[in-house]
Amino acid sequence: MNYYNNRRSFIKKASALVGAFSINSLFHQLHAESWKEATKSFEGLSAQDLAANEDYWSVIQQGYSASSSPIIILNNGGVSPSPVVVQQAVERFNQMTNQGPSYFMWQILDQGRESLREGLAKLGGCSVEEIAINRNATEALVTVIYGLDLKKGDEVIGSTQDYPNMMQAWRQRAIREGIVYKQLTFDFPIENDEEIVEKYRKAITPKSKIIHLTHVINWNGQIMPVKKIARMAHEHGLEVIIDGAHSFGLLDFTIPELEGDYFGTSLHKYLSAPIGSGMLWIRKEKISKVWPLVCAGDPRSDNIRKFENLGTRSFPIEQGIGEALNFHNAIGTKRKEERIRYLKDYWAKKAKEIPGVQIQTSLKAEYSCALAGVSVAGLNPSDLSSILFNTYKIHTTSISLENIHCVRISPHVYTKLSDLDRLVEALGKIATKSKG
Numbered sequence: 001m002n003y004y005n006n007r008r009s010f011i012k013k014a015s016a017l018v019g020a021f022s023i024n025s026l027f028h029q030l031h032a033e034s035w036k037e038a039t040k041s042f043e044g045l046s047a048q049d050l051a052a053n054e055d056y057w058s059v060i061q062q063g064y065s066a067s068s069s070p071i072i073i074l075n076n077g078g079v080s081p082s083p084v085v086v087q088q089a090v091e092r093f094n095q096m097t098n099q100g101p102s103y104f105m106w107q108i109l110d111q112g113r114e115s116l117r118e119g120l121a122k123l124g125g126c127s128v129e130e131i132a133i134n135r136n137a138t139e140a141l142v143t144v145i146y147g148l149d150l151k152k153g154d155e156v157i158g159s160t161q162d163y164p165n166m167m168q169a170w171r172q173r174a175i176r177e178g179i180v181y182k183q184l185t186f187d188f189p190i191e192n193d194e195e196i197v198e199k200y201r202k203a204i205t206p207k208s209k210i211i212h213l214t215h216v217i218n219w220n221g222q223i224m225p226v227k228k229i230a231r232m233a234h235e236h237g238l239e240v241i242i243d244g245a246h247s248f249g250l251l252d253f254t255i256p257e258l259e260g261d262y263f264g265t266s267l268h269k270y271l272s273a274p275i276g277s278g279m280l281w282i283r284k285e286k287i288s289k290v291w292p293l294v295c296a297g298d299p300r301s302d303n304i305r306k307f308e309n310l311g312t313r314s315f316p317i318e319q320g321i322g323e324a325l326n327f328h329n330a331i332g333t334k335r336k337e338e339r340i341r342y343l344k345d346y347w348a349k350k351a352k353e354i355p356g357v358q359i360q361t362s363l364k365a366e367y368s369c370a371l372a373g374v375s376v377a378g379l380n381p382s383d384l385s386s387i388l389f390n391t392y393k394i395h396t397t398s399i400s401l402e403n404i405h406c407v408r409i410s411p412h413v414y415t416k417l418s419d420l421d422r423l424v425e426a427l428g429k430i431a432t433k434s435k436g
């Protein structure tokens with residue numbers, strides 16, 4: 001074969017690699033057949049029955065290198081590891097990129113974004129024309145926060161339990177432009193949707209324009225009734241921004257059914273996509289009025305791609321999203337949600353029975369899934385988290401925020417029951433010692 005044929009065939013292969021959804025995908029090469037075989041006997045089981053089936057989940061666990069980590073990682077809500085197949089895809093794309101970045105990144109890998117958009121839209125149950133791919137939930141949500149026209153005196157209603165980056169962005173607009181940023185505070189856990197909806201309703205005045213909502217509160221895992229709040233907000237003529245950092249790729253919903261106007265999420269949490277990947281959804285008819293953070297071309301365009309002008313960024317990370325979708329879809333969102341809720345219940349229900357241990361999260365299915373907060377009488381959260389790590393090699397995160405004080409525990413599909421047994425045993429020992 002001469003140079004030109006060699007080169008053409010190499011480029012053809014390189015282009016095929018970009019198609020994470022094709023039969024050339026790493027997922028198909030590494031997992032598809034063996035999973036099909038290993039999981040055949042579970043096909044008739046409901047998601048809830050399957051949630052407690054260790055044979056099935058042990059197959060999934062093997063897909064993650066984190067399942068054999070020497071420390072037990074129980075802060076997947078912060079950031080989640082990727083399955084091996086996703087890590088390998090990123091490495092492969094990185095090697096390809098470094099053969100000649102300006103060519104392979106901008107002419108080959110760049111072609112892959114449209115199929116990623118399709119995959120994400122399918123998972124989100126929305127139109128491909130409503131999805132922009134970016135680097136994290138902060139970037140997605142701040143694009144909307146800074147991109148909406150508001151004038152002095154216009155009100156935005158949020159809560160003190162939203163995510164700090166978003167609160168800061170609203171505060172900045174308040175300082176610069178004189179908008180009014182009002183924040184509610186909730187005494188979580190709350191097991192009553194109406195109580196939450198009512199609080200937002202009462203905060204609305206004729207000057208209110210936007211409600212900023214967090215779908216799953218990151219501090220203690222409370223699932224908020226976003227659809228009911230959004231419906232109520234629309235009845236009053238307000239728009240709704242939803243922070244879905246802890247819900248997308250975990251809870252079984254479609255983005256439009258939440259009835260918000262804007263939705264931002266990270267993909268490196270429960271979807272297990274490469275670290276540094278995120279997504280923005282904007283209802284089609286609202287796209288044109290949101291100013292992009294970094295403008296290319298017409299800022300008033302109704303093309304969602306106007307939000308993807310991020311400057312030079314990591315294409316290998318972005319393209320790795322495709323294998324994360326393959327991995328996720330092979331499990332299915334409902335199964336994943338039920339399994340992760342089962343894992344949360346598994347440790348939390350046992351821990352609740354230990355004298356001196358308190359769970360700070362509702363254990364009703366509609367109010368929590370992966371995340372739950374735990375505290376031990378006599379210990380502050382940061383001491384509890386340190387003991388869990390230093391003595392038991394269990395990594396968690398401690399939360400101390402106004403009225404929420406706990407250690408947050410968040411398992412993932414690769415978490416083993418034996419890891420959670422170790423957590424419960426550790427909490428028992430710590431609580432006994434703390435009392436004595």
Ligand SMILES: Cc1ncc(COP(=O)(O)O)c(C=O)c1O
Nearest residue numbers: 136137138139163218243245266
């Ligand atoms: C509720 C919530 N929103 C947004 C974010 C920010 O996510 P990222 O770091 O991907 O921007 C987080 C991070 O943990 C979060 O908990």
